[in-house]
Amino acid sequence: MSKSLEFLTEALRRLPGIGPKSAQRMAFHLLQHDREGADMLSRALHQAVEAVHHCALCNTFTEEDVCDTCDDEQRDRRLLCVVETPADQLMIEQTLTYKGLYFVLMGRLSPLDGIGPKDIHLEKLVARANDGVVSEVVLATNFTNEGEATAHYISEMLKARGLKVSRLARGVPVGGELEYVDAGTIARAMLDRRST
Amino acid sequence: MSKSLEFLTEALRRLPGIGPKSAQRMAFHLLQHDREGADMLSRALHQAVEAVHHCALCNTFTEEDVCDTCDDEQRDRRLLCVVETPADQLMIEQTLTYKGLYFVLMGRLSPLDGIGPKDIHLEKLVARANDGVVSEVVLATNFTNEGEATAHYISEMLKARGLKVSRLARGVPVGGELEYVDAGTIARAMLDRRST
Numbered sequence: 199m200s201k202s203l204e205f206l207t208e209a210l211r212r213l214p215g216i217g218p219k220s221a222q223r224m225a226f227h228l229l230q231h232d233r234e235g236a237d238m239l240s241r242a243l244h245q246a247v248e249a250v251h252h253c254a255l256c257n258t259f260t261e262e263d264v265c266d267t268c269d270d271e272q273r274d275r276r277l278l279c280v281v282e283t284p285a286d287q288l289m290i291e292q293t294l295t296y297k298g299l300y301f302v303l304m305g306r307l308s309p310l311d312g313i314g315p316k317d318i319h320l321e322k323l324v325a326r327a328n329d330g331v332v333s334e335v336v337l338a339t340n341f342t343n344e345g346e347a348t349a350h351y352i353s354e355m356l357k358a359r360g361l362k363v364s365r366l367a368r369g370v371p372v373g374g375e376l377e378y379v380d381a382g383t384i385a386r387a388m389l390d391r392r393s394t
Numbered sequence: 395m396s397k398s399l400e401f402l403t404e405a406l407r408r409l410p411g412i413g414p415k416s417a418q419r420m421a422f423h424l425l426q427h428d429r430e431g432a433d434m435l436s437r438a439l440h441q442a443v444e445a446v447h448h449c450a451l452c453n454t455f456t457e458e459d460v461c462d463t464c465d466d467e468q469r470d471r472r473l474l475c476v477v478e479t480p481a482d483q484l485m486i487e488q489t490l491t492y493k494g495l496y497f498v499l500m501g502r503l504s505p506l507d508g509i510g511p512k513d514i515h516l517e518k519l520v521a522r523a524n525d526g527v528v529s530e531v532v533l534a535t536n537f538t539n540e541g542e543a544t545a546h547y548i549s550e551m552l553k554a555r556g557l558k559v560s561r562l563a564r565g566v567p568v569g570g571e572l573e574y575v576d577a578g579t580i581a582r583a584m585l586d587r588r589s590t
Protein backbone atom coordinates (compact mmCIF):
# COMPACT_ATOMS: atom_id res chain seq x y z
CA MET A 199 0.00 0.00 0.00
CA SER A 200 1.23 3.54 -0.72
CA LYS A 201 2.91 5.50 2.09
CA SER A 202 0.33 8.32 2.01
CA LEU A 203 -2.49 5.81 2.24
CA GLU A 204 -0.85 4.03 5.17
CA PHE A 205 -0.35 7.36 6.94
CA LEU A 206 -3.98 8.30 6.31
CA THR A 207 -5.25 4.94 7.62
CA GLU A 208 -3.09 5.31 10.71
CA ALA A 209 -4.33 8.88 11.29
CA LEU A 210 -7.99 7.84 10.93
CA ARG A 211 -7.45 5.32 13.73
CA ARG A 212 -6.96 8.29 16.08
CA LEU A 213 -10.70 8.89 15.79
CA PRO A 214 -12.58 7.40 18.78
CA GLY A 215 -14.22 4.04 18.03
CA ILE A 216 -12.45 3.50 14.70
CA GLY A 217 -10.52 0.22 14.32
CA PRO A 218 -8.09 -0.80 11.57
CA LYS A 219 -10.74 -2.18 9.18
CA SER A 220 -12.96 0.90 9.48
CA ALA A 221 -9.98 3.22 9.05
CA GLN A 222 -8.97 1.41 5.85
CA ARG A 223 -12.53 1.54 4.51
CA MET A 224 -12.74 5.26 5.25
CA ALA A 225 -9.41 5.95 3.54
CA PHE A 226 -10.41 4.01 0.43
CA HIS A 227 -13.82 5.63 0.36
CA LEU A 228 -12.45 9.16 0.59
CA LEU A 229 -9.82 8.62 -2.11
CA GLN A 230 -12.14 6.72 -4.43
CA HIS A 231 -15.43 8.55 -3.99
CA ASP A 232 -15.04 11.76 -2.00
CA ARG A 233 -11.76 13.63 -2.43
CA GLU A 234 -13.65 16.88 -1.96
CA GLY A 235 -14.85 15.59 1.42
CA ALA A 236 -11.30 14.58 2.35
CA ASP A 237 -10.06 18.03 1.47
CA MET A 238 -12.89 19.66 3.42
CA LEU A 239 -12.15 17.51 6.47
CA SER A 240 -8.45 18.34 6.26
CA ARG A 241 -9.20 22.06 6.29
CA ALA A 242 -11.85 21.75 9.02
CA LEU A 243 -9.43 19.92 11.32
CA HIS A 244 -6.66 22.43 10.73
CA GLN A 245 -8.99 25.37 11.29
CA ALA A 246 -10.51 23.90 14.45
CA VAL A 247 -7.13 23.09 15.99
CA GLU A 248 -5.94 26.63 15.24
CA ALA A 249 -9.04 28.57 16.26
CA VAL A 250 -10.87 26.67 18.99
CA HIS A 251 -9.93 27.02 22.67
CA HIS A 252 -11.75 27.17 26.00
CA CYS A 253 -14.09 29.98 27.12
CA ALA A 254 -12.44 31.97 29.93
CA LEU A 255 -15.69 31.83 31.91
CA CYS A 256 -17.53 28.59 31.22
CA ASN A 257 -14.72 26.43 29.79
CA THR A 258 -16.66 25.35 26.68
CA PHE A 259 -15.15 25.42 23.19
CA THR A 260 -15.12 28.85 21.56
CA GLU A 261 -13.14 30.97 19.13
CA GLU A 262 -13.49 34.12 21.27
CA ASP A 263 -12.13 34.84 24.75
CA VAL A 264 -15.65 34.49 26.11
CA CYS A 265 -18.31 32.40 24.35
CA ASP A 266 -21.63 33.74 23.01
CA THR A 267 -23.63 32.22 25.86
CA CYS A 268 -21.48 33.77 28.60
CA ASP A 269 -21.57 37.04 26.66
CA ASP A 270 -25.39 37.06 26.41
CA GLU A 271 -26.80 39.97 28.48
CA GLN A 272 -30.25 38.31 28.60
CA ARG A 273 -28.98 35.43 30.73
CA ASP A 274 -29.65 35.18 34.47
CA ARG A 275 -26.11 35.48 35.86
CA ARG A 276 -27.20 34.24 39.30
CA LEU A 277 -27.63 30.68 38.00
CA LEU A 278 -24.70 28.48 37.00
CA CYS A 279 -25.43 25.04 35.55
CA VAL A 280 -22.58 22.51 35.61
CA VAL A 281 -22.52 19.98 32.75
CA GLU A 282 -20.03 17.36 31.63
CA THR A 283 -19.87 18.22 27.91
CA PRO A 284 -20.91 20.83 25.33
CA ALA A 285 -23.35 18.21 23.96
CA ASP A 286 -25.08 18.08 27.37
CA GLN A 287 -25.29 21.88 27.41
CA LEU A 288 -26.96 21.80 23.97
CA MET A 289 -29.50 19.29 25.26
CA ILE A 290 -30.38 21.54 28.20
CA GLU A 291 -30.64 24.58 25.92
CA GLN A 292 -33.15 22.69 23.79
CA THR A 293 -35.49 22.27 26.76
CA LEU A 294 -35.94 26.09 26.94
CA THR A 295 -36.37 25.76 30.71
CA TYR A 296 -33.08 27.31 31.77
CA LYS A 297 -31.90 30.86 31.24
CA GLY A 298 -28.83 30.95 33.45
CA LEU A 299 -25.19 30.40 32.55
CA TYR A 300 -23.09 27.23 32.34
CA PHE A 301 -19.85 25.66 33.37
CA VAL A 302 -18.62 22.82 31.16
CA LEU A 303 -16.35 20.32 32.93
CA MET A 304 -15.24 18.64 29.67
CA GLY A 305 -15.38 15.33 31.49
CA ARG A 306 -16.26 13.70 34.78
CA LEU A 307 -14.33 12.35 37.75
CA SER A 308 -13.15 8.86 36.93
CA PRO A 309 -10.44 7.57 39.28
CA LEU A 310 -10.14 4.30 37.32
CA ASP A 311 -9.21 6.25 34.18
CA GLY A 312 -6.94 8.58 36.16
CA ILE A 313 -9.30 11.55 35.73
CA GLY A 314 -9.16 13.66 38.88
CA PRO A 315 -10.40 17.11 39.99
CA LYS A 316 -7.71 18.97 38.02
CA ASP A 317 -8.67 17.26 34.76
CA ILE A 318 -12.22 18.56 35.00
CA HIS A 319 -11.14 22.12 35.85
CA LEU A 320 -12.64 22.31 39.32
CA GLU A 321 -10.37 25.21 40.38
CA LYS A 322 -11.73 27.21 37.47
CA LEU A 323 -15.27 26.23 38.51
CA VAL A 324 -14.72 27.36 42.11
CA ALA A 325 -13.35 30.71 40.95
CA ARG A 326 -16.27 31.09 38.55
CA ALA A 327 -18.92 30.18 41.13
CA ASN A 328 -17.40 32.62 43.64
CA ASP A 329 -17.74 35.69 41.43
CA GLY A 330 -20.17 37.20 43.95
CA VAL A 331 -23.06 37.14 41.47
CA VAL A 332 -23.79 33.41 41.23
CA SER A 333 -26.30 32.45 43.91
CA GLU A 334 -27.12 28.89 42.87
CA VAL A 335 -25.13 26.18 41.17
CA VAL A 336 -27.28 23.58 39.38
CA LEU A 337 -25.48 20.26 38.97
CA ALA A 338 -26.46 18.61 35.68
CA THR A 339 -23.80 15.96 35.37
CA ASN A 340 -25.01 12.60 34.03
CA PHE A 341 -26.92 10.22 36.30
CA THR A 342 -24.29 7.53 35.83
CA ASN A 343 -22.10 6.37 38.72
CA GLU A 344 -19.29 8.67 37.64
CA GLY A 345 -21.62 11.61 37.01
CA GLU A 346 -23.24 11.19 40.43
CA ALA A 347 -19.84 10.95 42.13
CA THR A 348 -18.75 14.09 40.31
CA ALA A 349 -21.91 15.93 41.38
CA HIS A 350 -21.38 14.81 44.98
CA TYR A 351 -17.76 15.96 44.98
CA ILE A 352 -18.60 19.36 43.48
CA SER A 353 -21.56 19.79 45.82
CA GLU A 354 -19.42 19.23 48.94
CA MET A 355 -16.74 21.54 47.59
CA LEU A 356 -19.09 24.43 46.79
CA LYS A 357 -21.27 24.09 49.89
CA ALA A 358 -18.10 24.31 52.00
CA ARG A 359 -17.67 27.75 50.40
CA GLY A 360 -21.20 28.79 51.34
CA LEU A 361 -22.82 28.39 47.91
CA LYS A 362 -26.32 27.04 47.32
CA VAL A 363 -26.11 23.88 45.23
CA SER A 364 -28.95 21.99 43.52
CA ARG A 365 -29.15 18.85 41.40
CA LEU A 366 -31.44 18.05 38.46
CA ALA A 367 -34.38 16.04 39.78
CA ARG A 368 -34.23 12.33 39.25
CA GLY A 369 -36.61 12.52 36.33
CA VAL A 370 -33.63 11.50 34.27
CA PRO A 371 -33.53 7.70 34.31
CA VAL A 372 -30.88 6.25 36.61
CA GLY A 373 -27.88 5.20 34.54
CA GLY A 374 -29.05 7.49 31.73
CA GLU A 375 -26.84 9.86 29.79
CA LEU A 376 -28.29 13.32 29.13
CA GLU A 377 -27.33 13.30 25.50
CA TYR A 378 -29.71 10.39 24.83
CA VAL A 379 -32.65 11.51 26.96
CA ASP A 380 -35.63 13.29 25.40
CA ALA A 381 -35.97 17.02 25.99
CA GLY A 382 -39.26 16.61 27.88
CA THR A 383 -37.67 14.47 30.57
CA ILE A 384 -34.83 16.93 30.97
CA ALA A 385 -37.28 19.84 31.13
CA ARG A 386 -39.17 18.10 33.99
CA ALA A 387 -35.91 17.36 35.80
CA MET A 388 -34.86 21.00 35.45
CA LEU A 389 -38.12 22.27 36.98
CA ASP A 390 -37.92 19.70 39.80
CA ARG A 391 -34.29 20.35 40.65
CA ARG A 392 -33.56 20.00 44.35
CA SER A 393 -31.05 21.40 46.83
CA THR A 394 -28.19 19.07 47.75
CA MET B 395 -21.40 26.09 19.11
CA SER B 396 -18.38 27.75 17.49
CA LYS B 397 -18.25 28.02 13.67
CA SER B 398 -15.03 26.01 13.37
CA LEU B 399 -16.51 23.26 15.51
CA GLU B 400 -19.69 23.17 13.43
CA PHE B 401 -17.63 22.99 10.24
CA LEU B 402 -15.53 20.17 11.70
CA THR B 403 -18.61 18.20 12.78
CA GLU B 404 -20.13 18.64 9.32
CA ALA B 405 -16.89 17.52 7.65
CA LEU B 406 -16.61 14.41 9.86
CA ARG B 407 -20.07 13.36 8.65
CA ARG B 408 -18.55 12.87 5.20
CA LEU B 409 -16.83 9.78 6.59
CA PRO B 410 -18.77 6.60 5.71
CA GLY B 411 -20.95 5.29 8.54
CA ILE B 412 -20.61 8.40 10.72
CA GLY B 413 -23.89 10.04 11.85
CA PRO B 414 -24.38 13.42 13.54
CA LYS B 415 -23.88 12.16 17.11
CA SER B 416 -20.68 10.28 16.26
CA ALA B 417 -19.33 13.26 14.32
CA GLN B 418 -19.95 15.55 17.31
CA ARG B 419 -18.30 13.08 19.68
CA MET B 420 -15.28 12.79 17.41
CA ALA B 421 -14.94 16.57 17.10
CA PHE B 422 -15.12 17.05 20.88
CA HIS B 423 -12.71 14.19 21.48
CA LEU B 424 -10.10 15.54 19.07
CA LEU B 425 -10.26 19.09 20.43
CA GLN B 426 -10.33 18.04 24.07
CA HIS B 427 -7.97 15.06 24.13
CA ASP B 428 -6.06 14.69 20.87
CA ARG B 429 -5.19 17.89 19.04
CA GLU B 430 -2.01 16.24 17.86
CA GLY B 431 -4.13 13.48 16.29
CA ALA B 432 -6.39 16.08 14.65
CA ASP B 433 -3.38 17.83 13.21
CA MET B 434 -1.92 14.53 12.01
CA LEU B 435 -5.22 13.57 10.35
CA SER B 436 -5.46 16.97 8.67
CA ARG B 437 -1.99 16.55 7.15
CA ALA B 438 -2.59 12.91 6.20
CA LEU B 439 -5.78 13.79 4.32
CA HIS B 440 -4.13 16.66 2.50
CA GLN B 441 -1.12 14.56 1.56
CA ALA B 442 -3.21 11.60 0.38
CA VAL B 443 -5.47 13.76 -1.78
CA GLU B 444 -2.41 15.40 -3.34
CA ALA B 445 -0.23 12.33 -3.85
CA VAL B 446 -2.44 9.29 -4.36
CA HIS B 447 -3.81 8.33 -7.78
CA HIS B 448 -4.42 5.12 -9.74
CA CYS B 449 -1.71 2.76 -11.01
CA ALA B 450 -1.49 2.95 -14.80
CA LEU B 451 -1.46 -0.85 -15.00
CA CYS B 452 -3.53 -2.35 -12.18
CA ASN B 453 -5.69 0.63 -11.18
CA THR B 454 -4.91 0.40 -7.45
CA PHE B 455 -3.92 3.42 -5.35
CA THR B 456 -0.29 4.47 -5.69
CA GLU B 457 1.94 7.51 -5.59
CA GLU B 458 4.01 6.39 -8.60
CA ASP B 459 2.91 5.94 -12.22
CA VAL B 460 3.07 2.19 -11.70
CA CYS B 461 2.66 0.57 -8.27
CA ASP B 462 5.30 -1.57 -6.51
CA THR B 463 3.44 -4.81 -7.25
CA CYS B 464 3.15 -4.16 -10.99
CA ASP B 465 6.79 -3.08 -10.94
CA ASP B 466 7.96 -6.29 -9.23
CA GLU B 467 10.16 -8.32 -11.64
CA GLN B 468 9.63 -11.50 -9.57
CA ARG B 469 5.92 -11.61 -10.41
CA ASP B 470 4.45 -14.02 -12.97
CA ARG B 471 3.19 -11.60 -15.62
CA ARG B 472 1.12 -14.31 -17.31
CA LEU B 473 -1.42 -14.32 -14.45
CA LEU B 474 -3.79 -11.41 -13.79
CA CYS B 475 -6.07 -11.56 -10.75
CA VAL B 476 -9.13 -9.27 -10.76
CA VAL B 477 -10.29 -8.01 -7.34
CA GLU B 478 -12.88 -5.48 -6.24
CA THR B 479 -10.75 -3.46 -3.80
CA PRO B 480 -7.17 -2.94 -2.56
CA ALA B 481 -8.27 -4.60 0.70
CA ASP B 482 -9.20 -7.76 -1.23
CA GLN B 483 -5.81 -7.71 -2.94
CA LEU B 484 -4.11 -7.50 0.47
CA MET B 485 -6.09 -10.52 1.66
CA ILE B 486 -4.97 -12.57 -1.35
CA GLU B 487 -1.36 -11.46 -0.88
CA GLN B 488 -1.53 -12.74 2.69
CA THR B 489 -2.34 -16.27 1.49
CA LEU B 490 1.08 -16.48 -0.27
CA THR B 491 -0.53 -18.72 -2.93
CA TYR B 492 -0.48 -16.27 -5.79
CA LYS B 493 2.54 -14.73 -7.50
CA GLY B 494 0.90 -13.11 -10.52
CA LEU B 495 -0.29 -9.54 -11.01
CA TYR B 496 -3.59 -7.82 -10.20
CA PHE B 497 -6.27 -5.60 -11.58
CA VAL B 498 -8.28 -3.65 -8.99
CA LEU B 499 -11.80 -2.71 -10.12
CA MET B 500 -12.35 -0.27 -7.25
CA GLY B 501 -15.93 -1.48 -7.05
CA ARG B 502 -18.35 -3.99 -8.54
CA LEU B 503 -21.21 -3.84 -11.02
CA SER B 504 -24.31 -2.65 -9.22
CA PRO B 505 -27.11 -1.53 -11.55
CA LEU B 506 -29.32 -0.56 -8.61
CA ASP B 507 -26.67 1.90 -7.42
CA GLY B 508 -26.01 3.09 -10.95
CA ILE B 509 -22.57 1.46 -11.08
CA GLY B 510 -21.94 0.21 -14.60
CA PRO B 511 -18.97 -1.18 -16.59
CA LYS B 512 -17.35 2.26 -16.98
CA ASP B 513 -17.36 2.88 -13.22
CA ILE B 514 -15.29 -0.24 -12.61
CA HIS B 515 -12.79 0.54 -15.37
CA LEU B 516 -13.52 -2.45 -17.61
CA GLU B 517 -12.02 -0.80 -20.70
CA LYS B 518 -8.75 -0.41 -18.81
CA LEU B 519 -9.01 -4.08 -17.73
CA VAL B 520 -9.54 -5.28 -21.31
CA ALA B 521 -6.53 -3.30 -22.51
CA ARG B 522 -4.46 -4.63 -19.62
CA ALA B 523 -5.49 -8.27 -20.17
CA ASN B 524 -4.72 -7.99 -23.90
CA ASP B 525 -1.08 -7.00 -23.46
CA GLY B 526 -0.02 -10.25 -25.18
CA VAL B 527 1.67 -11.56 -22.03
CA VAL B 528 -1.31 -12.32 -19.79
CA SER B 529 -2.47 -15.88 -20.47
CA GLU B 530 -4.99 -16.34 -17.64
CA VAL B 531 -7.28 -13.95 -15.82
CA VAL B 532 -8.28 -15.14 -12.33
CA LEU B 533 -11.56 -13.60 -11.19
CA ALA B 534 -11.49 -12.96 -7.45
CA THR B 535 -14.47 -10.68 -7.02
CA ASN B 536 -16.58 -11.32 -3.93
CA PHE B 537 -19.00 -14.24 -3.83
CA THR B 538 -21.93 -11.93 -3.28
CA ASN B 539 -24.67 -11.51 -5.88
CA GLU B 540 -23.03 -8.36 -7.24
CA GLY B 541 -19.54 -9.88 -7.17
CA GLU B 542 -20.75 -13.00 -9.01
CA ALA B 543 -22.56 -10.89 -11.61
CA THR B 544 -19.40 -8.82 -12.07
CA ALA B 545 -17.30 -11.98 -12.52
CA HIS B 546 -19.80 -13.34 -15.05
CA TYR B 547 -19.82 -10.09 -17.02
CA ILE B 548 -16.00 -9.86 -17.10
CA SER B 549 -15.68 -13.55 -17.96
CA GLU B 550 -17.95 -13.25 -21.01
CA MET B 551 -16.17 -10.09 -22.10
CA LEU B 552 -12.64 -11.55 -21.88
CA LYS B 553 -13.49 -15.00 -23.28
CA ALA B 554 -15.00 -13.25 -26.33
CA ARG B 555 -11.49 -11.85 -26.82
CA GLY B 556 -9.92 -15.30 -26.63
CA LEU B 557 -8.53 -15.07 -23.10
CA LYS B 558 -8.51 -17.93 -20.59
CA VAL B 559 -10.56 -16.93 -17.55
CA SER B 560 -10.78 -18.70 -14.19
CA ARG B 561 -12.69 -18.07 -10.99
CA LEU B 562 -11.62 -18.70 -7.38
CA ALA B 563 -13.07 -22.05 -6.29
CA ARG B 564 -16.19 -21.91 -4.22
CA GLY B 565 -14.26 -22.55 -1.05
CA VAL B 566 -15.21 -19.03 -0.14
CA PRO B 567 -18.62 -19.25 1.56
CA VAL B 568 -21.50 -18.16 -0.66
CA GLY B 569 -22.50 -14.61 0.25
CA GLY B 570 -19.09 -14.09 1.88
CA GLU B 571 -16.90 -11.05 1.42
CA LEU B 572 -13.19 -11.76 0.88
CA GLU B 573 -12.12 -9.15 3.38
CA TYR B 574 -13.74 -11.11 6.21
CA VAL B 575 -12.73 -14.63 5.20
CA ASP B 576 -9.73 -16.35 6.79
CA ALA B 577 -6.56 -16.66 4.73
CA GLY B 578 -6.71 -20.50 4.75
CA THR B 579 -10.06 -20.57 2.98
CA ILE B 580 -8.85 -18.08 0.40
CA ALA B 581 -5.65 -20.11 -0.10
CA ARG B 582 -7.71 -23.26 -0.79
CA ALA B 583 -9.98 -21.37 -3.18
CA MET B 584 -6.96 -20.02 -5.01
CA LEU B 585 -5.50 -23.50 -5.48
CA ASP B 586 -8.89 -24.89 -6.60
CA ARG B 587 -9.66 -22.09 -9.02
CA ARG B 588 -11.58 -23.28 -12.07
CA SER B 589 -12.02 -22.20 -15.67
CA THR B 590 -15.21 -20.32 -16.47
Ligand SMILES: [Zn+2]
Nearest residue numbers: 253256265268
Ligand atom coordinates in the same frame (compact mmCIF):
# COMPACT_ATOMS: atom_id res chain seq x y z
ZN1 LIG C 1 -18.55 30.63 28.04
Ligand SMILES: [Zn+2]
Nearest residue numbers: 449452461464
Ligand atom coordinates in the same frame (compact mmCIF):
# COMPACT_ATOMS: atom_id res chain seq x y z
ZN1 LIG D 1 -0.22 -1.55 -10.25
